[in-house]
Every structure is written in structure tokens, then in C-alpha cells.
Amino acid sequence: MKRIIIYIISAISLIACEDDVDVKDLGIEPKMVLYCYLSPMFDTTSVFLSNSQPIFSSETNDLAVIKNATVELSNNGKTWIKCKYDNIKERYILTKTDFPILEGKTYYIRAKAPGFKETISSSCTVPFYRNIELKIENKESNENVIETNISWKDYAGESNYYSFSVYEIYETFDYMSDEMFKDLYTYYIYDSETGSYIFSDEEKDGYDLSVKTSFDNEKSSDTILLSINQTTKDYYLYENSLNNYYLSESFFGMVEPTLLYNNIKNGYGLFTAFVFKTFQYDIKNNKIEAYIIP
CATH class of the missing domain: 2.60.40 (Immunoglobulin-like)
Known part of the structure; x- marks a missing residue:
């Protein structure tokens, strides 16, 4: 699972400061980071939830899974079903039986947790699988x-x-x-x-x-x-922005911030969906046929 990284490189090479900067004084509040990938092909929908990385830190230790949140999914934006937290997987879970995912349908997600002022939310539409030659x-x-x-x-x-x-x-x-x-x-x-x-x-x-x-x-x-x-346009934009982040990270001394695409209101992350079909490719005979995953 990919995680969101908010990474700003500041070039302050000529001025030395004796006092530490308190992030709270800048009015920066922690936000939740949510990742969820819907698919009709999955037996379970999983939601990953963590806190945002402090703006002046690149330490992964500053990130933590949020275990005490209320995470809910809806297929109409009105009736909500609460996800159960799985301690082993460190994910919020809903089974296919409790919450089926269908092609062409729009789904909604929201989450709130102690210590975070705002409820985060998003929506996405599951694409139809289109047969292609x-x-x-x-x-x-x-x-x-x-x-x-x-x-x-x-x-x-x-x-x-x-x-x-x-x-x-x-x-x-x-x-x-x-x-x-x-x-x-x-x-x-x-x-x-x-x-x-x-x-x-x-x-x-x-x-x-x-x-x-x-x-x-x-x-x-x-x-x-x-x-x-x-998959969806949101996923396309997110992956392209992630690729740009990795490219810019390799250049030392950049001043401009590198931002990842985000479709989570009041938070960070990605709520998206995809469908897929698996094929078996016979290399020697150059033949393709549908494959049923056992």
C-alpha cells in the first residue's frame, strides 16, 4: 500500500536560526490520511487510516495507524455501514456480504477520530470492466x-x-x-x-x-x-503525481513543494476503485486465454 508523503524542501542555507519553529504556531493541524481501493473482485473492502506526516519531518516513525476511528461506507450517501477494525491487518474491514461492490455504482466514505477536528470524506465510482482485444x-x-x-x-x-x-x-x-x-x-x-x-x-x-x-x-x-x-481518473492522477514526487526527490536543492494528488476532503489520501481480468500468456506459442484464479 502506498502512503501519502507531504514533503517540502526549504533552501535556507544563508540564514541560521537559534530558535526552533513550533509547528503549532504556524496553525498547522494534523490531518487523517485514508487509502481505500474498491473492487467487485475482492471479498473484502479494506481501509487504511493514519495521521499526516509533520511538515518539517521526513521520519516514517512520525506516522501511526489510527486504531480508534469511526470509518463508514455508503452506497447512497445516506445510509452508512460501519467498518470493523482488524488488529492483525491494521485495517478497517467490511466483507463483501455486508457491503457488496458493484460495477458502475458510486460509493461514499467518511471517517472521524479523536484528536482530529474534521471528518474526512470522499466518493468514487467503480468503472465497468470493458472487454478489449x-x-x-x-x-x-x-x-x-x-x-x-x-x-x-x-x-x-x-x-x-x-x-x-x-x-x-x-x-x-x-x-x-x-x-x-x-x-x-x-x-x-x-x-x-x-x-x-x-x-x-x-x-x-x-x-x-x-x-x-x-x-x-x-x-x-x-x-x-x-x-x-x-481504474479511475483519480487513480491515474495520483499515480502520475507520485511518480513526479519520486523524480523530484532525486534532485537536490529543490525549493518548490511537490504535492501528491488527493481526493480526500479535509484530509489526504486516495479513495478509488478498479476492476480487472487475469489472462494466461503462453510465451512459446504466443497465445492468450482467460485465467481463473484458484
Whole structure:
């Protein structure tokens, strides 16, 4: 799970101050940070809730999970269902039975907690999964990497946002226990030319879209599991801003603040939704077929 980071770099190199700055004197109040990803494909909806990072600190120890909040979800903005806190997962939970998630429907969330003046809230609409014709064309390959081109036809008449996840299962031998066990290796596909890993049909509605990328194949697997994720504009904007943050963090001496996209009223974070479908790709025969996750 990604967390929000409010990080402002101040270039004060010529003036020395003897007195410490009290953040409270600046009128900066702590705010809640909420992350929730809805999907009809999940059995459980999980909500992560923490406090905002102090503006003059980059220490992760200053962040803490909020365990005594009231977190509620609604499918109409009027009737609310309270989430239960799970101490082991450190998440607020609602099962699919108690709160089903449906494609095309709008959902609402709100949270309040002792020590925070304001209730935070947000809403998002679950996208419909649109069947797209996926094509994979292998360009080059060596022992560890397969260079490939992924193309698909965009679903016309609406804004669409896509990402691709790869799942590979490796068998590893543990010498301590003298046993074989399986590792699940997961990563997002990114465009080798642009560095993007989430894609929009902006100005390309209904057109063919493509990504030049590569598959890791260290174990020389015959098949790869590939998920097509279709998500919201909020998620698209958030991921792009997060990528910009990581890029700007690498430049020493920046003065301008780097802000992450946020759709939480009175707080920080992201409330979004996505749908996905998983396929099995036969590398040798270049065949794609739907895969049912056991």
C-alpha cells in the first residue's frame, strides 16, 4: 500500500536560526490520511487510516495507524455501514456480504477520530470492466528478459484508464527446512519509452493503444499471468503525481513543494476503485486465454 508523503524542501542555507519553529504556531493541524481501493473482485473492502506526516519531518516513525476511528461506507450517501477494525491487518474491514461492490455504482466514505477536528470524506465510482482485444507481440528475448509490444483497442465513448500487472510463480528451495516453496513475484508493466505504468485514452478515444515493454523471465517460465486493470481518473492522477514526487526527490536543492494528488476532503489520501481480468500468456506459442484464479 502506498502512503501519502507531504514533503517540502526549504533552501535556507544563508540564514541560521537559534530558535526552533513550533509547528503549532504556524496553525498547522494534523490531518487523517485514508487509502481505500474498491473492487467487485475482492471479498473484502479494506481501509487504511493514519495521521499526516509533520511538515518539517521526513521520519516514517512520525506516522501511526489510527486504531480508534469511526470509518463508514455508503452506497447512497445516506445510509452508512460501519467498518470493523482488524488488529492483525491494521485495517478497517467490511466483507463483501455486508457491503457488496458493484460495477458502475458510486460509493461514499467518511471517517472521524479523536484528536482530529474534521471528518474526512470522499466518493468514487467503480468503472465497468470493458472487454478489449489484447495482443502481445514478442520482439526479442534472452535468458532473463522478453522484449514485447502489448496493444489493445480502447473502448470508445468514455474515459478509460489502464494498467497491467504480471504475476509469476517461482519454486524456491529452502536449505534450512530442506523444502520447496513457491514465491509469487508481482510487478507492473511500464512503457520502456515513456516510463509510464498507467495509461489513458485521452485524445485517443476508441483508438488502438500500445505499450513497448518487457517481461522478466529469470526462471524461463513457459507462461505468465497478466492482469488488465481498468481504474479511475483519480487513480491515474495520483499515480502520475507520485511518480513526479519520486523524480523530484532525486534532485537536490529543490525549493518548490511537490504535492501528491488527493481526493480526500479535509484530509489526504486516495479513495478509488478498479476492476480487472487475469489472462494466461503462453510465451512459446504466443497465445492468450482467460485465467481463473484458484
